[in-house]
Amino acid sequence: MNISLDNKRLIIAKIRNSKTFSKAPTSSSLLSYLFEETIKGTDLKEKLIEIEFFGESKNAEKSSPRVRVNVYNLRKKIARYYETEGKEDACRLHIEKGQYQLMFSMKKNKESAVKKIKLSLYIPYVVLFVVLLLFALSKIPQKAPAIWNSFVADETKPKLIIGDAFGVMGNTATGAFGWNRDYTINSIEEFYQFCNNNPKLKNELSPANYTYMTGMGAITSQKITSLFDKYNTDFNIHFSSQTSIADLKDGNTIYAGPIKNNNSFIHFFNEANQYYKIKDSKLYFSKHPSIKDTTFNLFTEGLVSEYSIVSKYKGPNNHDQFVFFSDHDIGVCSTVEYFTNTDSLQKFTASYLGNSTYFTAVFMAKGKSRTNTDLKLLLVTTE
Secondary structure, three states: OOOOHHHHHHHHHHHHOOHHHHOOHHHHHHHHHHHHHHHHOOOOOHHHHHHHOOOOOOOOOOOOOHHHHHHHHHHHHHHHHHHOOOOOOOEEEEOOOOOOOOEEEEOOOOOOHHHHOOHHHHHHHHHHHHHHHHHHHHOOOOOOOOOOHHHHOOOOOOEEEEOOEOOEEEEOOOOOEEEEOOOOOOOHHHHHHHHHHOHHHOOOOEEOOOOEOOHHHHHHHHHHHHHHHOOOOOOEEEEHHHOOHHHHOOOOEEEEEEOOOOOOHHHHHHHHOOOEEEEOOEEEEOOOOOOOOEEEEOOOOOOOEEEEEEEEEEOHHHOEEEEEEEOOHHHHHHHHHHHHOHHHHHHHHHHHHOOOOOEEEEEEEEEEOOEEEEEEEEEEEEO
C-alpha cells in the first residue's frame, strides 16, 4: 500500500510532537532533515549529513562519529515511540542500519491461525461441529404441551390402557366352534355370572384365552409413542381386560377405546365430571350454568360417523387420567391424532383451555370404513 506524501508529513509531525521526542531537540531536528532530504531523493551519506546538518567544514581532515551516534539515538527514540505512544499506529517509520533514508511501511497485522489455514481444509471441521451440535440439541428434551405435561414429566411411567374386548369360546353363528363376542360379558366374573343365569350353556361355553382389539389400538399406540419420543420419555401399555381398579389408582393413566366394553374409566369419568355422565351408551350433559342440557347417543354403526369424548380430569389418588372414548374406531383414532398433533394441540389450547388444566370435549368424527376423514368439535368445558 502506497503512503501519500501528506500522510508521511503527518507521521513525521506526530512523532516530533510526541513525548518521546519532546526533550530531544537534536533527534527531532535530525528526523525532519532526513525526511526532507529523503523526499527530495538526496543520496544521503554520512559526510553530507555532517556538513549540511551539523555544519562541519568540507575541508575537515578527520571524520567525526557524531552522525553515526545521533542517527543511532534517533533509531532508538523511534523504536521507543512505537513501543509506547505509537503502538497502535498503522503506518510505521524506520531507518535501516547503515542507511540514512527514511522508510515508511504499513503495520503488519498478526494473522490468525484460521486465516493461514486454507478454507477448503477447514470446512470439514465446521460441518462436523454443526452436525454434532444439531445432534446434541436433538437430545435435549423439548418442553411438552401443557395438556400432556403431567404424563411426559411423570417420573414413574404412565400407563396407556388399550380398550379390548373379552371373548367367549363356543359355537359361532356359522355352526363352527370359535371366538364369540357378547357386549354384556366384559370380564371373567361376568362370564361366570352369565353361565349361572344360563345353566344350559354352561358346558358349551368357556372363557377365550385371548381378547379382541381393533386397529384402533395399533394407531393409538403409534401416535402416542411418536408424541412421547419427542420428549425422550416412555409409557407402559396394558389392555383394559387385564387391568384392575387398583392399577388405575396407581399413577397417571391414558385410556383409548370403546365404551361398550364397560371399562372402569367410565366410572371415574362420571365421578370427575360434574356436567357429564355416561350411561346406557348415552352421554348426558346437564346443569351447566351457560350451556343447555344435551344428550348424545353414543351407540352407532360406527362406519360413517360417531361421537367421540375426550377428557382429562383428576382421577383416583390425585393422579391424572386422559381418556378417549367412542363406540368404534373412527372417534378414538381421529381424536388421538388431533391431540398428538402439535398444530391442533396449540390451536385447541389457545382457543379453549387458557390457564385450565382439565377439560372435556365432545367431537363428531366422520369417516369411511372406520377411517377418519373429518373431525368437528361440538362441545368443550374446562375446570
